[in-house]
Amino acid sequence: MRHIYLDNAASTKVDENVLKSMLPYFTEKYGNASSQHFAGQEAKNALEKSRRIIAKSIKAHTHEIIFTSGGTESNNLVLKGLFFNNPERNHIITTKIEHDCVLNTCRWLETQGAKVTYLNVDKEGFVNPKDVEKAITDKTLIVSIIHANNEIGTIQNLEEIGKICKQKNVLFHTDACQSFTKVPINIKKQHLDLVTLNSHKIHGPKGVGALYIKDGIKITPLTHGGGHERNLRNGTENIPGVVGFAKSVEVANSKDVEKITELRDKLIKGLLKIPNVQLNGPEKRRLCNNVNVSFNNIEGESIGGYLENSGIYVSTGSACMSHSLEPSHVLKAIGLSPVQSNSSLRLSLSKYTTEEEINYVLQILPKIVEKLRRISPLK
Amino acid sequence: MTLKYSRKVMENFLHPKNMGEIKNPDGIGKIGNPVCGDVMWIYIKVGKKKEKEFIKNIKFKTFGCTAAIATSSMVTQLAKGKNLDDAKKITRENVAKSLKGLPPIKMHCSNLASDALKKAIEDYKSKQTQKT
Numbered sequence: 171m172r173h174i175y176l177d178n179a180a181s182t183k184v185d186e187n188v189l190k191s192m193l194p195y196f197t198e199k200y201g202n203a204s205s206q207h208f209a210g211q212e213a214k215n216a217l218e219k220s221r222r223i224i225a226k227s228i229k230a231h232t233h234e235i236i237f238t239s240g241g242t243e244s245n246n247l248v249l250k251g252l253f254f255n256n257p258e259r260n261h262i263i264t265t266k267i268e269h270d271c272v273l274n275t276c277r278w279l280e281t282q283g284a285k286v287t288y289l290n291v292d293k294e295g296f297v298n299p300k301d302v303e304k305a306i307t308d309k310t311l312i313v314s315i316i317h318a319n320n321e322i323g324t325i326q327n328l329e330e331i332g333k334i335c336k337q338k339n340v341l342f343h344t345d346a347c348q349s350f351t352k353v354p355i356n357i358k359k360q361h362l363d364l365v366t367l368n369s370h371k372i373h374g375p376k377g378v379g380a381l382y383i384k385d386g387i388k389i390t391p392l393t394h395g396g397g398h399e400r401n402l403r404n405g406t407e408n409i410p411g412v413v414g415f416a417k418s419v420e421v422a423n424s425k426d427v428e429k430i431t432e433l434r435d436k437l438i439k440g441l442l443k444i445p446n447v448q449l450n451g452p453e454k455r456r457l458c459n460n461v462n463v464s465f466n467n468i469e470g471e472s473i474g475g476y477l478e479n480s481g482i483y484v485s486t487g488s489a490c491m492s493h494s495l496e497p498s499h500v501l502k503a504i505g506l507s508p509v510q511s512n513s514s515l516r517l518s519l520s521k522y523t524t525e526e527e528i529n530y531v532l533q534i535l536p537k538i539v540e541k542l543r544r545i546s547p548l549k
Numbered sequence: 550m551t552l553k554y555s556r557k558v559m560e561n562f563l564h565p566k567n568m569g570e571i572k573n574p575d576g577i578g579k580i581g582n583p584v585c586g587d588v589m590w591i592y593i594k595v596g597k598k599k600e601k602e603f604i605k606n607i608k609f610k611t612f613g614c615t616a617a618i619a620t621s622s623m624v625t626q627l628a629k630g631k632n633l634d635d636a637k638k639i640t641r642e643n644v645a646k647s648l649k650g651l652p653p654i655k656m657h658c659s660n661l662a663s664d665a666l667k668k669a670i671e672d673y674k675s676k677q678t679q680k681t
Contacts, residue, residue: 467612468612469587469612469613469614469617471614471615472562472613472614472615472617472618475559475562475563475614475615476563479559479563488614544568544569545565545568545569545609545610545611545612545618546588546610546611546612547579547588547589547590547610547611547612548588548612
């Protein structure tokens, strides 16, 4: 059976060129970058070259990038590392639509004495920069706001928020896991002090990510060891992963973004032709590969189950699919009712998505919606 | 999707039996709450065979996940033709077993079909008492 993968916000296919770039570092150039001999230096060179590529892509200095195991670790390191290094400033500002790895880190830090402000967002998921300004106190250590939301694709105005943080002398962090290579990130323009990046959302391998830490910012490491990554992230470097990550950044290009945007718009337009369907998240300033809709009165897991039966992979914000059996916190934050959240579907595209695949989805999905609505007692 | 469902669950989900509604039903059982994700309505038509009342026809409407739709479909098949006393005895476990098992997380949240059936039978009986 054919498979149509529309869950690229969860993870992506590794690009062939990325895979090729990684392979020598498993069986030929497998040295430890800390070793002094040639094999070690070969690994070290690959590590530093990769670091330059990542740094350049966000206009940072090479030494301001450290590699981690991914977005979750980078976000944990930022929040915990700063909190433990700054006992006199215990206030963190974030939003209600962050990824779980930020929200749950903040909730844990609250048990350690942190005070956290979770900012509201508007109906499209945007943070009001004025709310950030109002929330800042003399105890505020950091403002952490997701660049592009993973569920509804809202792209925040980092530049404006960053300006406020700079004026108020508060650190500014963004989780750019979804936006990296799709939306420009420029640490100077956006006044960013810390940026979380990852590889497997951009056709790189899983298990590798990065953190940009502006010169002079001190953080307490989560791991202690042999002094790797400026002693901020100890543990032997994942050279094949890092090399693949850098390659995935090199192969990313604006043409792909344009193509994905066109297909996204076609998909949204087609879905909105189905009666009683609403788009969740913004029309403008929306991540190029994100579609999120609510079908109302039918349940997301069921729609997903029927789609899977036709070989189409998507995800849903339904309570049924979460570990907690709670509907998505992001959809709740933008004001959706539980029924609307439970009937939501996220379809996320990639450079490998074809027009033919989108046409197929638009042919299959209306029939599924009609069938499930016939079964549903809700009107 | 991420959950591993039995083939029997998938059959009943993709090709549910007895879906829809009955016009002028003898009893309706409504259960669930859209907030947590599942709503089930069961409609029954009651017949009489040798003085015993039995479920002559049964249909369902469900808002819910794969497991919710599959259990609804299964309970209607288990109940159809049974006399009311036996139909009332159908448990969540009976439904799950007939579906060759349900993922543990779905045992409680989506396995409400037998409760909806009991409500439909009670609804029928209360209407009968009102008549007499």
